[in-house]
Amino acid sequence: MFCPKCGKKNVDGAKFCSFCGAELPAVVVQEPAPAADAAEESAAATTPDAVAAAEASATEVQTEIDAPSSDVLADSGAVPAAGTPSADSGAGSTAAAASSSAATGTRVVAPGDVHAPRKRSKLPVALAVVAVAVIALAVFVLPGVFGSIFGGDSNDVDEQANAASLSYGLASSADGWDYFYCVTRQAIVRAKPGSELEDVLVVPDDPTLTYEAPKFYVTSIAADGDLVYYVAQSFNNTSPYTQLRCVSGDGKGDHLVLDLTNQSSDDGAYTMVRGLYAYDGRAYLVLNEGSYDADISTMRVVSIGASGEEEPRTECTLDDSYDSVIVTPEKIYYVQNTYNSSAQNYTSIYMANLDGSDTSRVFMGEGESVSDLALANGKIVACFYNTVADAQNVRVIDPETGEDETLYAGRTDEWIRMLAVSDDTVYLENGTVEQYDITSWDLMTVPLSGGDATTLATDIDYYNPTAAVVNGHLLVLENGQDISSSGARAQARDLESGEVIEEYL
Numbered sequence: 001m002f003c004p005k006c007g008k009k010n011v012d013g014a015k016f017c018s019f020c021g022a023e024l025p026a027v028v029v030q031e032p033a034p035a036a037d038a039a040e041e042s043a044a045a046t047t048p049d050a051v052a053a054a055e056a057s058a059t060e061v062q063t064e065i066d067a068p069s070s071d072v073l074a075d076s077g078a079v080p081a082a083g084t085p086s087a088d089s090g091a092g093s094t095a096a097a098a099s100s101s102a103a104t105g106t107r108v109v110a111p112g113d114v115h116a117p118r119k120r121s122k123l124p125v126a127l128a129v130v131a132v133a134v135i136a137l138a139v140f141v142l143p144g145v146f147g148s149i150f151g152g153d154s155n156d157v158d159e160q161a162n163a164a165s166l167s168y169g170l171a172s173s174a175d176g177w178d179y180f181y182c183v184t185r186q187a188i189v190r191a192k193p194g195s196e197l198e199d200v201l202v203v204p205d206d207p208t209l210t211y212e213a214p215k216f217y218v219t220s221i222a223a224d225g226d227l228v229y230y231v232a233q234s235f236n237n238t239s240p241y242t243q244l245r246c247v248s249g250d251g252k253g254d255h256l257v258l259d260l261t262n263q264s265s266d267d268g269a270y271t272m273v274r275g276l277y278a279y280d281g282r283a284y285l286v287l288n289e290g291s292y293d294a295d296i297s298t299m300r301v302v303s304i305g306a307s308g309e310e311e312p313r314t315e316c317t318l319d320d321s322y323d324s325v326i327v328t329p330e331k332i333y334y335v336q337n338t339y340n341s342s343a344q345n346y347t348s349i350y351m352a353n354l355d356g357s358d359t360s361r362v363f364m365g366e367g368e369s370v371s372d373l374a375l376a377n378g379k380i381v382a383c384f385y386n387t388v389a390d391a392q393n394v395r396v397i398d399p400e401t402g403e404d405e406t407l408y409a410g411r412t413d414e415w416i417r418m419l420a421v422s423d424d425t426v427y428l429e430n431g432t433v434e435q436y437d438i439t440s441w442d443l444m445t446v447p448l449s450g451g452d453a454t455t456l457a458t459d460i461d462y463y464n465p466t467a468a469v470v471n472g473h474l475l476v477l478e479n480g481q482d483i484s485s486s487g488a489r490a491q492a493r494d495l496e497s498g499e500v501i502e503e504y505l
Contacts, residue, residue, distance in 0.1 A: 157329065157375075158423065164220075165374060166467070171466065172468075176471055178192060183488055187201060190249060200249060201247050217233050221276070224279065232245050244257045244283060257283065266293065270288075275325050280329065283304055286299060298319060301316050362402055369385050379396050393406055393409045408444075416431075421448075425445050426446045440460065456497065473501055
């Protein structure tokens with residue numbers, strides 16, 4: 001079994017990677033359901049004719065937003081179930097209840113009017129014409145300016161989602177700043193080319209230990225405006241805890257948002273944070289919940305405001321543990337890698353609305369597994385390992401049709417990893433498989449539109465790197481073997497030339 005984080009091969013059945021300590025995907029013994037044909041999905045298009053129609057209206061303008069269409073690719077077999085928030089669910093879905101529900105196999109969902117249908121708006125003729133004109137301007141002229149009104153500019157959302165997914169939560173950005181956790185400074189820091197590195201939150205030493213160690217490690221970061229959400233994990237044997245906290249970008253007002261520590265009577269129960277995202281003033285957590293004793297594992301996507309004064313809202317519940325879960329304000333994407341008794345790999349990529357509705361399998365592959373997932377302009381970008389060819393490849397997938405295109409096919413004598421994805425380029429870590437530890441690698445790029453790969457830089461010595469496209473450059477972090485060496489070094493590189501713009505650390 002190959003580790004989805006560092007790529008090293010582990011013993012089959014291992015729960016954690018023996019090299020980097022990352023959690024390994026659960027082994028599922030099953031044969032895949034046959035893939036179904038792709039179904040066409042139609043959507044109403046907004047055109048300038050809408051403006052003329054509104055002006056001709058004598059009394060009112062009615063605006064309707066249609067709900068997303070049904071499954072893009074309908075399986076002939078079962079699709080992994082996703083729980084949908086219901087109106088009669090209790091609003092007090094706490095972390096303790098979450099652990100309990102995971103242990104019993106039940107689904108905990110909380111209501112949220114964010115998913116309720118929008119009411120029709122009725123305006124006088126004069127105001128209607130102005131409103132429609134403004135909408136037309138936003139749609140056709142100033143999408144960047146008005147993008148946040150309609151859920152955020154898609155490129156900005158993709159950038160935030162990819163940073164969280166491909167850096168494993170170690171990097172984020174907001175308001176022109178790069179945010180990451182730096183073990184050498186033992187702090188969450190922010191940086192930008194041409195400015196001094198700033199400490200946002202310094203983590204104190206653990207006074208209960210006889211050796212030097214931080215009170216907690218920052219395992220995930222998600223910045224949104226002037227707020228920085230982070231997951232703090234203490235591994236102290238006497239009182240371990242996991243918390244979602246929030247601090248302002250200038251280091252003020254650090255406070256607890258949500259306690260994720262196991263509070264149930266089941267000593268074998270666990271809650272693991274598998275992803276942290278932030279959009280429009282809310283933090284979104286991907287939680288893997290279950291019980292070691294009962295061998296139960298489910299996943300939930302929950303959201304909560306920055307103050308932490310409200311109960312967390314369950315957006316959806318997945319009926320199993322999945323890999324590479326990506327959350328956006330509208331959708332979720334996730335991967336299921338399965339293995340049968342002959343060690344034959346199968347992989348499926350799923351897409352659903354954020355509330356868990358309209359779940360569809362948009363891709364299925366045989367003899368391969370997905371290690372990394374990203375988004376770009378409505379498409380899915382994934383890095384695959386092919387067990388038959390013993391090689392990796394990067395492909396772009398159209399979720400509406402299920403069609404895929406190979407962007408880069410790796411050789412059997414090379415190792416590649418998808419470092420980052422922008423709106424037009426895939427950035428790859430490239431090395432050789434002969435090396436036990438890849439301490440020297442090349443930075444490569446592949447156009448999303450198709451074309452030859454280009455090597456931007458060679459012999460980069462950042463060990464076990466992660467990266468993210470943020471603020472118009474490539475942020476590269478050295479993360480060593482485990483969380484105790486996160487952000488040991490950091491640099492900003494030019495997206496086009498690959499040259500180092502700034503050496504942060």
